[in-house]
Amino acid sequence: MSFFTFLKNSLSDERQILRQSEADQLQLPAEMLERLDTENAVVNVRRLVPFSALIFLIEILNQAVIFTADISPAAHGAYLAAGASMLALMVTAAALAYRFLTAPVVERRRCKSLYRAFWWLFSINMLVFVALEIITRRLTNNYFYLLILTAAFPLLSRKEAFWLFGLDAAVAIHVAVVFGFTAQQLLQLPLIAVFALILSRVLYNAHRSNDITLARLEVSNQKLAALARTDPLTGLLNRRGVQETLDETLSQNGGGLGVVFLMVDIDLFKSYNDRFGHNQGDVCLQKVADTLRRCVRGPADLAARIGGEEFLVVLIDCPAMEVLPAAQRLRQKVLDLGLEAATDAVNRCVTVSVGTASARAPIDFTTLYNQADKALYQAKNAGRNCVVLGSRIDCGTK
Known part of the structure; x- marks a missing residue:
């Protein structure tokens, strides 16, 4: 060469x-x-x-x-x-x-x-x-x-x-x-x-x-x-992601902040999948997720998909008097989507039930999560499409 x-x-x-x-x-x-x-x-x-x-x-x-x-x-x-x-x-x-x-x-x-x-x-x-x-x-x-x-x-x-x-x-x-x-x-x-x-x-x-x-x-x-912190179907945080992000937010802002958990569950979602199929079920999950994302008040609040048809919305420094209106607004926004329900046992449109729990930082994530989940269970037993705030059941406008 x-x-x-x-x-x-x-x-x-x-x-x-x-x-x-x-x-x-x-x-x-x-x-x-x-x-x-x-x-x-x-x-x-x-x-x-x-x-x-x-x-x-x-x-x-x-x-x-x-x-x-x-x-x-x-x-x-x-x-x-x-x-x-x-x-x-x-x-x-x-x-x-x-x-x-x-x-x-x-x-x-x-x-x-x-x-x-x-x-x-x-x-x-x-x-x-x-x-x-x-x-x-x-x-x-x-x-x-x-x-x-x-x-x-x-x-x-x-x-x-x-x-x-x-x-x-x-x-x-x-x-x-x-x-x-x-x-x-x-x-x-x-x-x-x-x-x-x-x-x-x-x-x-x-x-x-x-x-x-x-x-x-x-x-x-x-x-x-x-990806490790995000739900791939809805783009919301997963449980790990919401827990880590919440810990980061609270550590940056110090103690004393009020934290509210809103546990949200799509009513009769198994029946919805059985009637419309899993593909349409995924569309329903995505639309509900988009609604929850739009309902958070600001950059500090979080929305996550915990698993299946269950979601978690975290409100940071939310006054006690605004918790119920926030939960009811979220419930009503999902109802306003007008998605046809699998059965009219609750409503002719897809609905959600909401359970809430509140605490002051520093918090124990698992304890507050379980409290909100217990409130959600009460909302389901109360006929669904309603909000349970502590021991108070509020069905709002159905």
Whole structure:
């Protein structure tokens, strides 16, 4: 395989990786992509600190070597000025990186501006050294160092990398041509630039692909966690989900909140399934679930399907005088759906029975659940399509 065939295949592979990464990004929420972009900017800025310290030490040694070199005083002055500029850049970059990363809120825009400005200024400083090396000693060592450092350290996008490497190659080749490098020497400059550009893309794509893969795994885990807490038929919380969500809500708001459980059961649902079939039974469950979801008062209240035709509505900080109206409103909303009942033993339309129980946080979920379930049982025995509040039976308007 020739070098150019190898080069073509390598670039093709990297394009494929990039396309796959871009396709994977479309499956991620916008807020997660924004977070990844922020993390990428933070990584770039964090890497500036050790890099700046290393370059600072190298430049001190470099100036010591140049001071003893047999070159003209003018060249010594030029090296010294370039070295002072490089040292100032390293100190400034490290100081700004520390300031940005220790701020109460890390701003993505400031981080991106810092590392972009740093790499442009670093490249320009290094290009001065490249020109000095070519002019005074006909060497291109600094050019190779510049390209490899630029490829290995910053996680630059394709556009950013193209312009940086393009600037490096254009300046170095121009200076080399002016000072009469041989064709063999000149050929090395664009080849090393292409190599560095490929290395930059490989590192960036590997990092980005890894980030996207981890983000997709996080999204998948979130979906699995949601499925574990959600009833797949109705989209309501299941028993585990309502219990965990209620615990989280109460822990965030402290003790003393009033908690009301409304146990809701579809009357004669087995007869409904027997007459209309299980598919229509699922439709009935979904419509009742949608009604319960619409009846909750706000984001703190919860609606859940506990199992079969049984549901639970949790009211948070609901005044005692509003519990019965809330339960009756829920019962009436289901009746207003106008779903044909399997039998008119209770009503010609599908109805629900409701049992309630109340307590002050902290609560024992199982105890309050059993109290509400007991009240529901009383509502069933009282003829269904009614609400039991404590020991009080309220049939409302049937």
